[in-house]
Amino acid sequence: MSRPQLPIGTWGSIRREEVTPHRFRARARFRDYDGVTRDVEAWGPSGAAAERALRVKLRDRSTPNNNDINPDMRLNRLGDLWIDELIAEARITPQTIARYEGSLRTAIRPALGNLRIREATVGRLDRFFKTVAAQHPAKARGAKVALSQMLGMAVRHDALATNPVRDIARLGKPRRTVTALTVTDLNTVRDAIRRWQTPTTGKPGPHHNSDLADIVDLLLATGARIGEILALRWDDIDLALPRPTLTFSGTLVYVKARGLFRQPWTKSHASHRTVVLPRFAVDMLLGRQVHATSNTNNAIFHSRTGAWLWPNNVRRQWRAARKDTGLDWVTPHTFRKTVATLLDREASTKAAAEQLGHSSETTTDTYYIQKAKQAPDVSDVLQTLSNPDATA
Structure with a gap:
């Protein structure tokens, strides 16, 4: 034998x-x-x-071929092969790949890059994620997604029997408190923008235009993301309809090798949507249309050179406008939450989810709707649970 x-x-x-x-x-x-x-x-x-x-x-013996994934391959090399595979598959967006590369560069490589695959034990990874999460919870969550996919690739190549990331302790999430703007807050927002737009005598540089005020109005009129608003073209709106509409069919994204550009699809399938515009947004767009200048992108909002407006520049303008107003907590995403909260109260959570372009009402309810601080008055209903003998 x-x-x-x-x-x-x-x-x-x-x-x-x-x-x-x-x-x-x-x-x-x-x-x-x-x-x-x-x-x-x-x-x-x-x-x-x-x-x-x-x-x-x-x-420490390793395979002669540096591209053959085996237990002795270092995580630095595994990360390179994983990114190469994602690029070759072309199934996720370039900005997502850039985000994964950021997690590799800032979190995984410095702390774990020289480990061999077989040395990526549950205990060692658990300590790593707890250390990172203590100071940077979001960074830890991003690194967990990236490392889980990397080691999943190692499992597929039989370099590991199981993925150790699956057995680490759950990363804690800070309790989220959704805060929407009140009518008083909105008045403060608009007053702050008006003051910011008012020319200052003797101040160097170009005067502030009305873009910021109009962008905020459109955020409030639609509940859209800032990238979706800035990617709008005149072809995307129909102001001649009895109930004028606006269609979100793309968003602005930034990729290091390419710069800022309009991605011809939205964040998800549900985000591609057509919404009916309220009257104040229609009036604003009609006014902009009258004074619109041509640009190569046919963009509603564009720079002085006709290029797309950078979302970060709009955020910077808003930070300048809100200075000394007590609205430091308000970001462009706050306007999105305000829309969701109003629609949830006046219509339904389903309507809010569809307006925002969410495929799940749970996402809208958990992250975008401010919970009522006072419960509804159901005292008459609860009275039926009283003890009849106590009132005799």
Whole structure:
């Protein structure tokens, strides 16, 4: 009966021999990752020293091909191969890949990059994520997504039996409190923007135009994301209808190698939507249409050179306008939450989700709707639970 073959990455019994005085050799048969069984040897001043050296050599033995994913590959190299695979598959957007690369660069490589795949144990990764999450919860969550996919790739290539990221402790999420703007807050917002737009005598640089006020009005009229608003073209609106509409069919994105551009699809399938505009938004757009200048993108909002407006520049303008108003907590996304909260109260959560372009009402309810601080008056209903004898 023939001797059973060694499993891949394992070795047989270790043999020692004294070759010359005080010079020992330890040898073993090792089945490499290409399936070939080879002799591996190490030397030392004693039999035990030679065996220790051999065990280290066997443990650290790696495949001759740097692209073959195996337990001895370092996470730095695995990350490179994972990113290459994502690019080749072309199934996710370039900005998502850029976000993964950011997690690799800022979190995973500095702390774990030199580990071998087999050294990525549950305990070691759990300590890493807890350390990062203590200071940067969002950074830890992003790194967890990236590392889970990397090690999932290692599992597919049989370099790991299971994905250790799945067994780490859950990362805590800070309790989210959704805050929407009140009518008083909105009046303060508009007053702040008007003051910011008012020309200051002797102040250098170009005067502020009405873009910020109009963008905020459209955010409030639609509940859209800032990237969706700034990606709007005149072709996307129909002001001639009895109930004028606006269609969100794209968004602005930034990719390092390409710069800022209009992506011809929205964040998700549900985000591609047509909304009916309220009267104040129609009036604003009609006014802009009268004074609109041509630009290569046919954009509703554009720079002085006709290029797309950068979302970060609009956010910077809003921060300047809100200064000293007590509205430091208000961001463009706050207007989106305000719309969701109003629609939830006056219509339904379903209507709010569809207006915002969410596929799930749960997302809208959890992250975009401010919960009522006072419960509805149901005292008459609860009165039926009273004790009749207590009132006799």
